[in-house]
Amino acid sequence: MRSLLIYLALATFAQADDAASFDPVALERMVRQDCGACHGLTLKGGLGPDIRAGSLKDWTAEDLQAIILDGRPGTPMPPWRPLISEVEAAWIAQYLLEHE
Amino acid sequence: MMLKPAILAALIGVAALSFASPPASAQATGDLGVVIERASGSLLVIDQSEHASLGRVEGLGDLSHASVVYSPDERYAYVFGRDGGLSKVDILERRIAARIIQGGNSIGGAISDDGRLVAVSNYEPGGVRVFDADTLELVADIPTQSKTIGLVDIPGRRFVFTLWDEGETWIADFGAEEPKITKITGIGDFPYDALVTADGRTYIAGLFGEDHLTALDLWADTPMPRKILDGYAKDREGLPVYKMPHLEGWALAGDNFVLPAVGQHEVLWVDSRSLLETGRTATHGQPVFAMAQPDGRRVWVNFAHPLNDTIQVIDTLSKQVIHEFKPGPSVLHMEFTARGHEIWVSVRDAGLVKIYDTRSFRQIGEFAADSPSGIFFTARAHRGGL
Numbered sequence: 124m125r126s127l128l129i130y131l132a133l134a135t136f137a138q139a140d141d142a143a144s145f146d147p148v149a150l151e152r153m154v155r156q157d158c159g160a161c162h163g164l165t166l167k168g169g170l171g172p173d174i175r176a177g178s179l180k181d182w183t184a185e186d187l188q189a190i191i192l193d194g195r196p197g198t199p200m201p202p203w204r205p206l207i208s209e210v211e212a213a214w215i216a217q218y219l220l221e222h223e
Numbered sequence: 224m225m226l227k228p229a230i231l232a233a234l235i236g237v238a239a240l241s242f243a244s245p246p247a248s249a250q251a252t253g254d255l256g257v258v259i260e261r262a263s264g265s266l267l268v269i270d271q272s273e274h275a276s277l278g279r280v281e282g283l284g285d286l287s288h289a290s291v292v293y294s295p296d297e298r299y300a301y302v303f304g305r306d307g308g309l310s311k312v313d314i315l316e317r318r319i320a321a322r323i324i325q326g327g328n329s330i331g332g333a334i335s336d337d338g339r340l341v342a343v344s345n346y347e348p349g350g351v352r353v354f355d356a357d358t359l360e361l362v363a364d365i366p367t368q369s370k371t372i373g374l375v376d377i378p379g380r381r382f383v384f385t386l387w388d389e390g391e392t393w394i395a396d397f398g399a400e401e402p403k404i405t406k407i408t409g410i411g412d413f414p415y416d417a418l419v420t421a422d423g424r425t426y427i428a429g430l431f432g433e434d435h436l437t438a439l440d441l442w443a444d445t446p447m448p449r450k451i452l453d454g455y456a457k458d459r460e461g462l463p464v465y466k467m468p469h470l471e472g473w474a475l476a477g478d479n480f481v482l483p484a485v486g487q488h489e490v491l492w493v494d495s496r497s498l499l500e501t502g503r504t505a506t507h508g509q510p511v512f513a514m515a516q517p518d519g520r521r522v523w524v525n526f527a528h529p530l531n532d533t534i535q536v537i538d539t540l541s542k543q544v545i546h547e548f549k550p551g552p553s554v555l556h557m558e559f560t561a562r563g564h565e566i567w568v569s570v571r572d573a574g575l576v577k578i579y580d581t582r583s584f585r586q587i588g589e590f591a592a593d594s595p596s597g598i599f600f601t602a603r604a605h606r607g608g609l
Contacts, residue, residue, distance in 0.1 A: 156553070156571070157528045160466045163305055164261065164287030168328060169346060170370065170387065170415065170467065194463065199413065199431050201463030206529060 187216035274588030293604035373417025461486035483510035561602035
């Protein structure tokens, strides 16, 4: 019985998590550490291009969100859709456009 | 001439002093090393026998994706920062002995076999720069118009590196008065990293843009690119690659090279002489490092985001996974002690370096570090191609 209650609690939590809510601290860390694996911890570029705000002037938040979710074919940029939600991708796009 | 007994005694005393033992505080460096703290631009000097950190050196700039090579006397660590910083750290005095900013965006380096030259691989401006190991003064600039990857040293004051954008491998020979560059074309699309064997003979470039790897026999008068593992992912869907694998000089396990697949959950085995495939091992995730123990008997593998909390151990003879464990969130790097009795593991998001016995797999120590990444023991000083 106790394990069932825990299961229900976890399921509720997971559902709430799937909705619009997300953790900006964890997302920022993901941008710096995991996007940073190719774009650099400071996002100024590595094997991947510079993705600081100044270099993204020609891009809209919607463009960036689409690239984050579906990648760029023909380049090493992978689709992140299997790992993050559309809301989270939108947050990351906005974050990139605001951070130099 | 006769010396008076008192003067003679004094002279003997001086001679005795000059042969006296060094002070008790002196420390050898053979079991020391460093751990990169990637987010804070610092490193920890670590002690293998004590299972501990001895102290911190700060002010090293952007150390995301930093790497280290050692001077032949194992006293100085040359630290290659992402921001183009090249720092020479005195690990005994735990201070920066020299530091320059040599480029805008860098990705590792190498030291010549004689310990006199330090080379740095740059993304921006693309190319390799070579410095005097004592003074860090520029000795040679080799611009490439391309990001450079897979920089290694081979015998004869030579460096080998590969051009990401052009798919060429260049050999820079500093053995003579005038440096000589040999260019080898046709390596393949998007070579993301490369390794050389400890004997300096076989150079293997991993490709992001093609379904094979490329090998060069550097003992040949004219090294020719050779496809290996051609079509290893043919007819299989390539998974998204969230982190490029690393190719390191720890690939030789017994008679085989063990190599990470790109976009697949597996490591690949090739015969080290024929370079023909000998098997594949399905793994927990996409491998980042596949590192043979120094004795080659087992291979330890860590994985790309988001499966990077796990390490698997593969038996070299059976090619089967024989052990799996979870050191914690974001396992970034592993380093064996020189003779392989221990493996030290960076667990970035736990803020810990964990130490395991390689035979029993038991954890035998740990210490705190701030976002630890690369671990480098001084024994690397005496091995080529790292």
